[in-house]
Amino acid sequence: MAQSSNSTFFSQDELNKLKSDYETGGLEAAVSLIQMKLQKLDSAEINIAVTGETGAGKSTFINAMRGLRDHGEGAAKTGMCETTMEPAPYPHPNLPNVCFWNLPGIGSVIFPVDQYLREMDFKIYDFFIIISGCRFRENDVKLAEEIKRLGTNFYFVRSKIDNDLDSFKKECVDFNTNKQLDKIRNDCVSNLEKAGIPLPTVFLISNFKLNDFDFPALKETLANNLENIKKHVFLLSLPNTTLEIVENKRKELENRIWILATLSGVVGAVPIPGLSFAFKIGIMIAGIQYFRQYLGLDDASLRRLADMAQKPLGFLKTELKTALVGEITDDLVRSVLLGSVVVAISVAEAVLDFVPVVGSIFGAGSSFAMIYKLLSDALNELVENAQRVVKAAFGTD
Template structure:
């Protein structure tokens, strides 16, 4: 009983702040002995960890399985966009091909040659493919999973990493049925395809209950959402946050998840500002506040897909002029962010005091109110919350307009 309660407390602490319970207790102890200045190093390290931790996702399967299209879909790209994984090339190399996320440089998708295209057994294949680099593996097939797929899954499992089976091109299956004049019961056909995949995997010695049926062109259908939820649920908290922030805006739910993740950074940035404000150098605190605010807002825009490049990619996908997408935006934060922009944001702030109790309950349940003091802290905290709220609302407006959601 005590063990369960302890695990729950750790989970609550991480979900609220990115810090473990032990790290939060250290912050509290450091604050009590040295004030805000003493806790900044741990906060700076945590922010650096959030920005620099890499997420490497390996995608493997036979040639023609739809790996490249899947990788492009996960990165919010069309196959014809600059930087997209090529879908018309024959597999002729043993080297993994890495594709960075277009906005978040610490997220990579790796297209691995299918094991069936090599002369190596599974254990040699994984060594050649730099196995240790990847956080998890997605094994894709456009028809039936074969013996080589099962061999690879067994070796991945033996080496202690996660893998997921994905059956792609479900939309093409249904198109073929329609062209053949077949009457389609979607639910029954999906059940038949899933069972066929599971039976073939069991024959090859893989006992799994999960095969995700997807179309890389229709995220709202079939198991695309289920696949992403499964990936999220099994990741550590920081990896999960990186994965969610890298995902294209396809629903209000995704955008709200991003907002919740970004909100966890705000108290850390405000605390760093508060520590600088304690240094008696004229103008230093304000200059640092400007830098913190500009950097945070630009990061928020990228994660919420409101930067120029993300809007253009969305326009390409939905065949909407980018000017029309921009026209539904209400915040002035899409343009250049500079000192004048920040000053105007400061003028808009009407709430200048934050309840220590409210702050403790919402963000730092272990520490309580120890950070809730200082004008610099309050300014950064309030302005960034205000900016994040506006940007989130605009991200929802843009997404709904782009995809025709009322």
């Protein structure tokens, strides 16, 4: 089986049960598992705690992870003094169920370490980012030990690495970037090990360069340490700064096609005049809008990306070569559906080979096969446009 099409949501046991439920209880029984998965997907929450000493760059990190600059609408407040008196939530602009929490700086006059550990409700967070703008200190270690005691993942992030490198360049005649990064990393690791943290991993980042240093490795690590559905949601939340991120989103969004096509197949199997065609149109519109939003092609996302890349919004929009980024009307979708029925049926066998469990239920030429093909084509078209926008924004190939 092509596991890439559904492994994020369904185990092999669940797929076998899907087929078994259909054989014993018909379409209604088979689709219940899929509806439950869709509900879990849309309600999945991720709460990410960002903490560390005052002035470490916590707010700027939160803004960067949400695709915002510090002055953007909804950005976390930044400042040289402590600006956070209590945990402050900052939902993702497109996925409000993904929330970054800016925790007060540990070890400040306002929040001594012991009081901090008592008052912060660590249990609500999926993982912690412990940020330092220089060396990790005793307070960071105490915080990590408390998080570890609760069985929650935590990650050490050394921010402002670009400032350090600029300073070293001015002081050193024989400056070597990689050697200096290794020196900083080894120093951080050594200090943490001496303080009692075994084999710590430290990510060196600049909050203003999301594609440089260890930022890509950090995002990959965070995603890989989340369980399947939360990993899916986290990957969709990442700002489009590289082609790899866009491609990862394509793979995740293919799972949505599988679910929407299955729901279409169920309705398509019910002989109610007019309902099946109207339902197909609704599914197509919902699918295209969903893809467009999480690929960063809606107007609000494009504005944020232009601001982050410091490029004119109009310049990025010139890379959009599809009608699917405009208004999605019933007429547009009807023309797509009516013009593609023959094509969809002609590729039904390939579609059903790709998802054989559902294919064995609905069969060739079904609503499932048609919607799967049409939404796949729409997704590919939108991904191509998102890739062009990323290239224009960040000058990457």
